[in-house]
Amino acid sequence: MNGIFRLILGIMMCFLWCFGFSQADTSKTKNIGLDFYKNACHLIDSAKFKEAIPLLKKAIKINPEYLEAYNKMALAKIKNHDYKGAEKDLQTALKLVPDNYESLKNMGILYYETKKFKEAKATLDSASILNTEDVELIYYQAKLMYDGKAYKSALDVCVRGLDLNPRNLDILFLRGEVRFAMKDYAYCVRELNEAFKIMPATNPNYNAYKTRAKARFEIKDYKNAINDWNVYLEAFPEEETALVARGACKIEVAEYTNAIIDFDEAIKLNPKNPVSYNYRGVAKGENKQFVEALKDFDYSIKLKYNYAEAFVNRAAVKFASKDKRGACEDLNKADSLGDDMAIQLIETYCKH
Secondary structure, three states: OHHHHHHHHHHHHHHHHHHHHHHHHHHHHHHHHHHHHHHHHHHHHOOOHHHHHHHHHHHHHHOOOOHHHHHHHHHHHHHOOOHHHHHHHHHHHHHHOOOOHHHHHHHHHHHHHOOOHHHHHHHHHHHHHHOOOOHHHHHHHHHHHHHOOOHHHHHHHHHHHHHHOOOOHHHHHHHHHHHHHOOOHHHHHHHHHHHHHHOOOOOOOHHHHHHHHHHHHHOOOHHHHHHHHHHHHHHOOOOHHHHHHHHHHHHHOOOHHHHHHHHHHHHHHOOOOHHHHHHHHHHHHHOOOHHHHHHHHHHHHHHOOOOHHHHHHHHHHHHHOOOHHHHHHHHHHHHHOOOHHHHHHHHHHOOO
């Protein structure tokens, strides 16, 4: 009897050692994997995407079917521009669970970032069936519409996203871009102002400054447009088009010498842009530097022989230089090129 009892006790101990204790070990291992995952999520929330990836790899090594870890790692790789790696992770995730929402959404974002717009739309639409209130997904759907020039639809989707989260900066800034594309310049400025109020000072959206500067120019708010260009050019001091745009604003507020400085810098960056010479000619003309202004207009027209605006501007300087005949010849040339203002000036100054 005692022998049987000892045998049963031995079997039970073996069971506990082999099963119970191994279960505890497995549970402990899974907890370690969860810790890696949680720490990686904190890093991703802090935009430390590169640092998060090794932790997620460790979590997956512990549990090769860790779906959430594959999704987070794909997201981190997308943010880190490792698109091939992200696609591989998402393919693995979708094999584990074919209709997982996060996997589908991230795949749609990946397709968008790699300019596979048709696939992006199809995948994001599939994901939206599973979740209609994810603001990040709504943002990418609106981006697709904006890129496809479906501006009214993009605006409607932005509004829906902001109903869900009125402080979502991505959508607020996108709405401003859509407004600018629709030529709703006053709305563009007003709505971008809302976004700037809540934008973190440590993470400025320079493209939004650029858009607001252009919109302010269109509504003739030149001084504030200059302020926006100043911020933008601090970050991108060698962007030629921004220098030309700021110079054009400075002409409008009679800062002709400062405008010339901007055009000088733009010409250093690109000596073959006729627009820079045309605008610099205008600024020099306003500064009564007529000889130098005419040289700029001449070179602008040499670079672009059918530049109607340059002919009109050169005509203005020729009138100021008492060269009426030369001015009227320039206006007639501009008229032949289809300039709307030229015919009015011809009627006023060249018919008598």
